[in-house]
Amino acid sequence: MSGPHDSPAIETRSLTKHYGSRLALDGLTLRVERGSVFGFLGANGAGKTTAIRILLALARATSGSARLLGHAPGSTEVRPLIGYCPDVPGFPSWMTAREVLEQAATLFQLPQSTVRRRVPELLELTGLADTRARVGGYSRGMRQRLGLAQALINSPQLLILDEPTSALDPMGRRAALELITELKGKTTVFFSTHLLPDVERVCDDVAILSNGRVAAEGALRDVRARLGGSRSRLVVETDEPERLREALRAATRVGAGSGWVLDVAEDAPGSRALVVTVDDVEDGAARVAAVVSSLGCRLFQLEPRAASLEDVFVDLVEGAR
Amino acid sequence: MNAMLPLLRLRAREVVRTWRVWVLPVVLVFLAASGPVIARFTNEILAGALGGGELTALALPEPTAADAAARWITDLSQLAVFVVVIMAAGAINTEVRSGVASLLLVKPASRSAYVVSHAVVLVGFVAVAAFVGALVSWGVTRVVFGGAGGDGVGASNLGAMLGATGLWVVLAMVLITVSLLASATFDAMAAAAGVGVGAFFLLAVAGAAPRLAEFTPAGLLPAAVAVASGTPTEGFATWWPVGTGLGASLVLVVVAVAVFRRRELR
Numbered sequence: 001m002s003g004p005h006d007s008p009a010i011e012t013r014s015l016t017k018h019y020g021s022r023l024a025l026d027g028l029t030l031r032v033e034r035g036s037v038f039g040f041l042g043a044n045g046a047g048k049t050t051a052i053r054i055l056l057a058l059a060r061a062t063s064g065s066a067r068l069l070g071h072a073p074g075s076t077e078v079r080p081l082i083g084y085c086p087d088v089p090g091f092p093s094w095m096t097a098r099e100v101l102e103q104a105a106t107l108f109q110l111p112q113s114t115v116r117r118r119v120p121e122l123l124e125l126t127g128l129a130d131t132r133a134r135v136g137g138y139s140r141g142m143r144q145r146l147g148l149a150q151a152l153i154n155s156p157q158l159l160i161l162d163e164p165t166s167a168l169d170p171m172g173r174r175a176a177l178e179l180i181t182e183l184k185g186k187t188t189v190f191f192s193t194h195l196l197p198d199v200e201r202v203c204d205d206v207a208i209l210s211n212g213r214v215a216a217e218g219a220l221r222d223v224r225a226r227l228g229g230s231r232s233r234l235v236v237e238t239d240e241p242e243r244l245r246e247a248l249r250a251a252t253r254v255g256a257g258s259g260w261v262l263d264v265a266e267d268a269p270g271s272r273a274l275v276v277t278v279d280d281v282e283d284g285a286a287r288v289a290a291v292v293s294s295l296g297c298r299l300f301q302l303e304p305r306a307a308s309l310e311d312v313f314v315d316l317v318e319g320a321r
Numbered sequence: 322m323n324a325m326l327p328l329l330r331l332r333a334r335e336v337v338r339t340w341r342v343w344v345l346p347v348v349l350v351f352l353a354a355s356g357p358v359i360a361r362f363t364n365e366i367l368a369g370a371l372g373g374g375e376l377t378a379l380a381l382p383e384p385t386a387a388d389a390a391a392r393w394i395t396d397l398s399q400l401a402v403f404v405v406v407i408m409a410a411g412a413i414n415t416e417v418r419s420g421v422a423s424l425l426l427v428k429p430a431s432r433s434a435y436v437v438s439h440a441v442v443l444v445g446f447v448a449v450a451a452f453v454g455a456l457v458s459w460g461v462t463r464v465v466f467g468g469a470g471g472d473g474v475g476a477s478n479l480g481a482m483l484g485a486t487g488l489w490v491v492l493a494m495v496l497i498t499v500s501l502l503a504s505a506t507f508d509a510m511a512a513a514a515g516v517g518v519g520a521f522f523l524l525a526v527a528g529a530a531p532r533l534a535e536f537t538p539a540g541l542l543p544a545a546v547a548v549a550s551g552t553p554t555e556g557f558a559t560w561w562p563v564g565t566g567l568g569a570s571l572v573l574v575v576v577a578v579a580v581f582r583r584r585e586l587r
Contacts, residue, residue, distance in 0.1 A: 056427045059585040076323065079429040090420025092331075094338040106327040107428040150424070 007070035009034045009158050009188035010055065015064035017050050017212075024050040026212035027064070032205070034069075034157075035185050039199035039220070040192040041309075042209030043317050048192040049087075051209070052162050056084055069158055080108060083156035087163035089147030093136030097128045097146050100135060101153055108154040122149040125179065127172070140167040148176060159183065161191035165198055177202050196310045206309070208316050215316040220309065227312045232281035236288055237273040237301035241266075247291050248276055260287060273301065324430035325438060332442035345404050345447065349454035352396040357389035357462040386466045390482055391550040393458040397451065397489045398525075398542055405447055405493050406517035409500035411510040412439045413581065418508060423586040436505060436578045443497050444570075448490045455486040478551075485549035488559065491566040492541040496521055498573035505581040538566035 010032035017025040025047045032038045042048045053059040055066055057074025071078035091100050101122060105115040123129040126145040135146065144167045151159060161180075165173045180189050180202050193199060199206060200220070207217040216223050238244050251261040260279050267273035278284025281304050292299045336342055359366070364381050413436065416422040426432060459482045500517035507513050527539035534540035540562035548559070 053585070053587075056423075058423050058427065058587070076429065079427065082427070084424070084427045086420060086423065088420065090416070090422075090424055092335060092421055094335065103327070103331060104428060106330075107324050107425070107430050109429070147424075 005070070007067065008032055009036070010038075010066070010068055010190060012051070012055075012066045013064055015051065015054060015066060016062045017047070017054065017059070018062045024212055025054075025061070025064075028209070028213060030207055030214060030217070032188060032190055034188050036204045037180060037184050037189040037202050038191070039203035039206040040190060040209065041194065041196070041199060041206055041313060042192070043194060046209040046317075047212040048209055049162055050212075052160060052192060055160065056082075080154060081157045083151035083154060083159045085144070085147035085151040085159075085161050085164055087144070087166050088140060089143050089150070091135040091143070091146065093134060095135050096133070097123060097131055097135065097149070100146060101150055104150045104153045110154065118153060118155075122152055125149065125152075125175075127175065141169055141172055144168055145172060145176075148179070156187060158188045158190065161189065163193050163195075164191055165193065165195060173198070196308075196313060200309050208313055210317050216312065224309060224312055227316065232278050232284060233305045233311075234276045234278060234281065234285055234288055235267060235273050235301060235303055235305050236276055236292070236299075237271075238292055238297040238299055239272070240295065240297045241272045241274055243295055244292060244297060245274055247295060248274070248288070251287075251291070260284060275305065323434055324428075325434040328425075328430060328434050328438035329442060332438050336442060336446050341408060341446070345401070345408070346450045346453065348404055349397075349401055349450050350457050352401065353393060353454040353456075353458035354461050356392040356396050356458055357386075357465045360384050360389040360392050361465045363388075386462050387550045387552075389458070389462045389466065390485065391546055393455065393482070394485050394489060394542075394545045394549045397454075397486070398492075398545075401451075402493070402496065402521050403518065405443075406496055406500050406521065407510075407514050408447075409439075409443055409497040410504050410513035410517050412443065412501060413504040414508050414510055414513060417584075417586055420587060426586065432582045433578045436501065436581050437574060440498060440501055440574050440577075443501070444490075444494050447493050447497065451486050451490050451493070452483065455482050458482065481548055481551060485545045488541050488545035488548060488563065491563050491570075492524070492538065492545070494570045495524070495538045495541075495566050495573070498570045498577065502573050502577040502580065505577045505584065534562070536561045536565065538562055538569055541566055 008031050010030060012028050012030045015025050015028040015030075016023070028047070028051055030051075040048055040051070050059065054061045055068060055073050066073050068078045069081055071081075095103070098119060101119045102115060105119065110118070120129065126149040128142065128145060128149065131142070135143070138146065144164065148161070148164060151161070165176050168176055177198060180191070183189055184202075184204070189202075203220050205218065206220050206223055208215045208223070216227050218226070236244065245264055248261050248264045252264070260283065261276060262279060263275075263277040265275050265277075267275050276284065276288060278288075285302060285304070289299070289302060292302075361384055363384055367381065413422070416425075422435065426435060456479075459479050496517055499520040500513055503513035503516035504510070507516075524539045525542060527533040527537065528541075528543050530539070534543050535558070540559075544559045544562055
């Protein structure tokens, strides 16, 4: 029998949640291994925040079960082991950032020596060390940074973050992602987001939530490989991208060709490379080469591109609609 | 109850660091200081407004220190009650709406301690402010009336003044716990405040019914006025309203805890 120490960081079984007649979670079954950075993806309203609220015992599941680090959500055993930052953290407006962290430390009954060391560290880490203002005057980004700091005050075994970078500027976002990367292996990080580049950058494992259920789950690379096949993309670089683009676009129009090209886009602004989405990658590559040849262009590059997480996400979410 | 002491400290600091520390004490001290003056010069004020002849026709009695003391309790039961109800009505639901409550309660702090800490600090704060107000009112009464009008009257007696204020504090305790229960139940502060104010009017109306006034918290206000003015009602035992008031407050806190423990937070 497995004990709390070898149990997964998060385990849910057939978790459902009804709000009246609306089904917010529809049999959510999830397993998050300890030490991993887990991306919990989903469109707005997919049920991410509802699932997190149940994990934190802020809401009750209609049916199903959940365990955190082997304990029931909200139990006295699990509370000291977790850290949580919502997307818009709420703090008493009259407090300063330092007071917020000291208050949090008091609730965790941390020794004074730890508080004296940890509070300045976290203020420095989140760029709030020089701020003397009360929290009531903070921007949303500053609140989010303070939210991250207070979530780390107890050096949690499990860090639950609900869209932690949604309000951060590029520098703050980079710092937050670096922080999450540093925690890898030491702390389990479970974070919900719809910012897919963040997930691609830091996550080991992902689950994509759609309409309250897990549409895909597993290691990030596996999910991309397994579910990215429905979209085949080719990168084509020539000396005349505009002419090629026009020719390929003609192939997307019904009646103007076979319709084997699904989409044509610039790879990057100003780039000579085009990203061509085709219905079949091998056949498509041969046809693109033929088009390039017929136009008399010089071909520099023609190769398949792996599906991105965004492709997988869009396919799954749109497929469910 | 987990984290009771840290939560009590948090609430106490909140009172000291926000508008709460000013609003209620300022209101109470203003009422305490102005009440005896208004009581002392009521006849002169009326004479100025109505003219001497009309006032003579009214045949108003000479004001006494007892009038000032009764006025203090009446003042407490008007504006001060609304301030107290509004403070309690927004205590829980405001923090739930802003996300402060959820961030506290995912940490090792129980929902029971969360509700009880609100109740304890609010009652304590209101009690301290009311007793300070009573002392101010007593001091101003002595200055304004001097020895006149106070002989043999309970209201000029500091003990009676504090006793009457104590009875009002028990009434405030009932209203605070009603409002806290409403705050734990309803998202809207206005709805919770409506419940608190409604409870006050209900108690005020019920206080006019002899049996209810004798045995329930509805008797706290009449008892406080009677003690302050030195005219205790014959056969009226204040310990019944006090006992049932304290008991009702306790029950209301327990119910508020039960409601809040079941509540889903954002």
